[in-house]
Amino acid sequence: xxxxxxVCTRIEGHAKVNIFLENQNDEISYVDFEISAYRGFENxxxxxxxLDIPKIASRICGLCHVSQSIASCKAIxxxxxxxxxxxxxxxxxxxxxxxxxKSHSMHFFFQSFPDLINIFNINNNRELLLPYKxxxxxxxxxxxxxxxxxxxxxxxxxxxxxxxxxxxxxxGGLVYTPxxxxxxxxxxxxxxxxxxxxxxxxxxxxxxxxxxxxxEYMLPNPIYLALHDQKTxxxxxxxxxxxxxxxxxxxxxxxxxxxxxxxxINLRGINFNLDENVLVGPLARNxxxxxxxxxxxxxxxSYFDNNxxxxxxxGSFIRLIEMFAEVKKGxxxxxxxxxxKKEVLPSLNSIQNSxxxxxxxxxxxxxxxxxxxxxxxxxxxxxLFIATEINIPLINEMITKYxxxxxxxxxxxxxxxxxxxxxxxxxxxxxxATH
Amino acid sequence: MKPKFLITxxxxxxxxxxxxxxxxVSPQLxxxxxxxxxxxxxxxxxxxxxxxxxxEGCVSExxxxxxLKTVRKNAKxxxxxxxxxxxxxxxxxxxxxxxxPISNYIExxxxxxxxxxxxxxxxxxxxxxxxxKEIILSEKNLCDSCPLRGNIEHDFDYKINKLYPNPDEIVSxxxxxxxxxKRGILCLGPVIRDGCEHICIKKGIPCEGCMGPVSKDFTAxxxxxxxxxxxxxxxxxxxxxxxxxxxxKFNW
Numbered sequence: 001x002x003x004x005x006x007v008c009t010r011i012e013g014h015a016k017v018n019i020f021l022e023n024q025n026d027e028i029s030y031v032d033f034e035i036s037a038y039r040g041f042e043n044x045x046x047x048x049x050x051l052d053i054p055k056i057a058s059r060i061c062g063l064c065h066v067s068q069s070i071a072s073c074k075a076i077x078x079x080x081x082x083x084x085x086x087x088x089x090x091x092x093x094x095x096x097x098x099x100x101x102k103s104h105s106m107h108f109f110f111q112s113f114p115d116l117i118n119i120f121n122i123n124n125n126r127e128l129l130l131p132y133k134x135x136x137x138x139x140x141x142x143x144x145x146x147x148x149x150x151x152x153x154x155x156x157x158x159x160x161x162x163x164x165x166x167x168x169x170x171x172g173g174l175v176y177t178p179x180x181x182x183x184x185x186x187x188x189x190x191x192x193x194x195x196x197x198x199x200x201x202x203x204x205x206x207x208x209x210x211x212x213x214x215x216e217y218m219l220p221n222p223i224y225l226a227l228h229d230q231k232t233x234x235x236x237x238x239x240x241x242x243x244x245x246x247x248x249x250x251x252x253x254x255x256x257x258x259x260x261x262x263x264x265i266n267l268r269g270i271n272f273n274l275d276e277n278v279l280v281g282p283l284a285r286n287x288x289x290x291x292x293x294x295x296x297x298x299x300x301x302s303y304f305d306n307n308x309x310x311x312x313x314x315g316s317f318i319r320l321i322e323m324f325a326e327v328k329k330g331x332x333x334x335x336x337x338x339x340x341k342k343e344v345l346p347s348l349n350s351i352q353n354s355x356x357x358x359x360x361x362x363x364x365x366x367x368x369x370x371x372x373x374x375x376x377x378x379x380x381x382x383x384l385f386i387a388t389e390i391n392i393p394l395i396n397e398m399i400t401k402y403x404x405x406x407x408x409x410x411x412x413x414x415x416x417x418x419x420x421x422x423x424x425x426x427x428x429x430x431x432x433a434t435h
Numbered sequence: 436m437k438p439k440f441l442i443t444x445x446x447x448x449x450x451x452x453x454x455x456x457x458x459x460v461s462p463q464l465x466x467x468x469x470x471x472x473x474x475x476x477x478x479x480x481x482x483x484x485x486x487x488x489x490x491e492g493c494v495s496e497x498x499x500x501x502x503l504k505t506v507r508k509n510a511k512x513x514x515x516x517x518x519x520x521x522x523x524x525x526x527x528x529x530x531x532x533x534x535x536p537i538s539n540y541i542e543x544x545x546x547x548x549x550x551x552x553x554x555x556x557x558x559x560x561x562x563x564x565x566x567x568k569e570i571i572l573s574e575k576n577l578c579d580s581c582p583l584r585g586n587i588e589h590d591f592d593y594k595i596n597k598l599y600p601n602p603d604e605i606v607s608x609x610x611x612x613x614x615x616x617k618r619g620i621l622c623l624g625p626v627i628r629d630g631c632e633h634i635c636i637k638k639g640i641p642c643e644g645c646m647g648p649v650s651k652d653f654t655a656x657x658x659x660x661x662x663x664x665x666x667x668x669x670x671x672x673x674x675x676x677x678x679x680x681x682x683x684k685f686n687w
Contacts, residue, residue, distance in 0.1 A: 007480070007481070012449055014444070037446045039529065040531050043530065043531055048528075051598065052598060056528065056675070059524075061450075062449040062551060065448070080653050104540055106453070149456060161640075162551070162553075162554075170602055171642075173602060176638065431448045
């Protein structure tokens with residue numbers, strides 16, 4: 001069997017695709033999306049001091065650092081059987097909103113938008129758009145996205161102490177009480193974000209709602225997994241839901257995750273014991289959540305039919321919708337009088353449980369940290385469940401099918417190029433996946 | 436002529452690259468330079484005629500060495516972007532993986548440290564590089580302009596028994612301006628380079644050392660400093676301090 005390797009571009013981190021050919025190179029047997037350079041944070045976090053762990057866990061990823069830190073803080077709070085104050089939860093939510101805006105906008109602008117333009121031939125068949133060309137051809141969309149990246153960044157800087165690897169996120173709560181000035185500033189940022197998002201959502205509808213999305217990008221009926229709060233969109237708290245082919249959702253508490261999925265930390269991948277591959281992330285949230293708590297989102301979504309809604313390319317639109325819904329939520333939080341109350345954080349003194357489990361929905365999907373303590377209360381086992389790792393089997397299923405079909409009429413170079421568009425539409429986070 | 440930039444990453448979290456994308460000066464960077472190689476946002480795979488190469492991440496895999504050498508051969512100047520590229524970084528906490536600074540394999544023209552790099556520092560460095568000037572890093576330690584400095588004279592006779600304050604003991608400098616070391620909490624400020632604007636300290640959190648030392652070996656600086664204070668037995672045995680961003684460099 002011959003192996004053809006292609007390094008992926010325009011994704012976060014290093015990855016490649018391996019295309020395996022057989023029958024005198026006439027057929028593609030399978031394709032696999034390979035991420036290398038595993039770093040071993042499950043090993044790094046062993047024996048670390050509990051107050052130190054979230055700071056180290058943040059370094060798993062420079063894009064999903066808020067989610068990593070919060071999942072870690074929640075796992076430690078679970079060990080102490082402690083609930084952070086309402087104020088701390090609001091502040092954590094604001095940090096998650098900032099992270100989502102930045103992460104989703106970077107993905108949309110640098111990764112998915114150029115591909116969408118190519119797939120639907122919107123720019124009159126011009127070759128793959130380089131960033132400079134993109135900026136030149138779509139100046140207004142570009143500046144809207146740059147603003148959003150900046151706004152996400154500034155929100156995390158205000159509430160996290162710095163934009164990346166937040167200083168304020170600690171087990172027990174959040175070390176920051178926003179001043180009136182910063183609350184007003186944040187409100188301005190969110191208002192600006194809302195205007196930009198309305199423009200971008202309308203542009204998306206204008207460009208793509210009359211198009212028929214290519215069938216190669218259709219999701220092959222995967223199983224969806226996402227956090228939700230009684231079917232309402234929520235990335236901080238709630239139950240985990242697994243939605244199967246028959247459209248039935250099984251809900252469970254994160255602490256019982258091992259009844260549904262688990263991993264062997266010496267091996268790669270997450271085991272689900274299910275017949276189909278699993279999808280997590282914005283599209284999975286969209287499938288499990290019944291509403292975003294807003295009227296506007298339902299009307300925006302109504303422009304697209306089921307061909308779109310079961311297509312991985314629709315993830316790009318859902319990312320815009322999520323940003324819109326979260327910015328609205330952010331504005332609500334900023335109006336909450338609890339936000340500016342001075343409070344003392346709890347003391348972390350007596351450990352109650354030997355297992356600590358914490359989870360949130362990161363921008364790319366469910367993220368769960370599980371720490372186990374030995375008799376000396378030292379961490380002796382760590383399991384990290386990362387969204388991109390969950391999506392990889394589904395990515396492989398889809399790129400293999402697409403590559404096989406393409407190779408019947410196109411050459412291997414075209415296959416190499418086109419399957420990367422499927423990979424990018426999943427928005428893989430290689431840093432997280434190589435934790 | 437616009438300077439041609441290369442931005443690439445080895446093993447890391449992409450946080451320093453994410454910092455570049457959200458800088459105030461990033462539109463300027465796009466306008467005043469040419470990003471010739473930047474896989475994060477472009478499909479170009481050839482590396483040639485680079486003026487300034489910025490490399491993020493540590494060397495943890497054999498296969499990265501060849502890429503590094505290609506970059507060095509084709510670039511007039513090479514800078515280590517962030518503490519992973521500069522010192523090895525957080526992965527040095529691993530007992531299973533190597534995490535080396537890029538300078539172990541190629542000659543470099545400078546470092547821009549931090550985990551992540553402070554945005555103002557990075558913005559200033561990038562503008563200087565575009566203008567063909569040398570980058571400037573502070574030669575002072577963090578204590579020099581620390582808001583908790585007061586009139587403290589370091590005699591280093593401190594008993595240090597905590598890595599961080601307990602959450603209920605965290606206070607801002609306005610509420611309690613006593614030096615962390617005096618309170619028995621480890622702060623690496625005395626051996627760490629200034630340049631982060633004391634953002635952790637201003638939030639009531641001591642310095643964990645992400646900017647690295649002003650000079651010489653990272654770990655040696657920390658070991659020397661900690662030999663001056665009375666460190667509790669518990670902390671003496673904690674590798675989360677000593678190997679947090681680097682491992683000692685041995686020159687046999």
